[in-house]
Amino acid sequence: xxxxxATTWAADRKNAVLITLRKDGRAQSSDIAYASAGxxxxxxxxxxxxxxxxxxxxxxxxxxxTEPDSWSYVAFDGTVELSPEAADPHDATCDLLVxxxxxxxGEAHPDWEEYRQAMVIERxxxxxxxxxxxxxxxx
Numbered sequence: 671x672x673x674x675x676a677t678t679w680a681a682d683r684k685n686a687v688l689i690t691l692r693k694d695g696r697a698q699s700s701d702i703a704y705a706s707a708g709x710x711x712x713x714x715x716x717x718x719x720x721x722x723x724x725x726x727x728x729x730x731x732x733x734x735x736t737e738p739d740s741w742s743y744v745a746f747d748g749t750v751e752l753s754p755e756a757a758d759p760h761d762a763t764c765d766l767l768v769x770x771x772x773x774x775x776g777e778a779h780p781d782w783e784e785y786r787q788a789m790v791i792e793r794x795x796x797x798x799x800x801x802x803x804x805x806x807x808x809x
Contacts, residue, residue, distance in 0.1 A: 676744045676804035680735050681706035689732040690724035705773030712770045717755050717793035725750050740809045746801035753796040759786035766796045
């Protein structure tokens with residue numbers, strides 16, 4: 671499948687399954703929300719989760735997006751880059767998380783200071799997926 675066609679289709683959606691690799695090579699899947707950012711995808715994750723540990727060890731992932739009503743799906747193969755953990759409500763990671771929130775929610779958060787502080791407390795970071803290939807069918 672053409673990567674441009676696939677990313678264009680995915681831009682109108684926000685829920686997917688992120689597949690990472692466990693230490694023993696088995697796949698681990700996680701339901702996530704993502705934000706489209708041109709030819710890349712942004713995913714908010716927490717530092718202590720297995721998927722984050724998996725991506726730190728092996729940045730290869732699959733992002734599987736499906737739309738059952740139309741029998742459409744796309745699976746993106748690619749690698750992720752992980753931002754640093756949010757350490758201060760006004761650091762670059764929190765700025766990325768604000769951008770992520772607005773892209774997913776489609777609107778501003780009602781209290782940005784509260785949101786930014788929560789990102790630090792939750793030890794959030796951003797995984798940026800750069801897809802290299804896509805397979806699937808879009809109807």
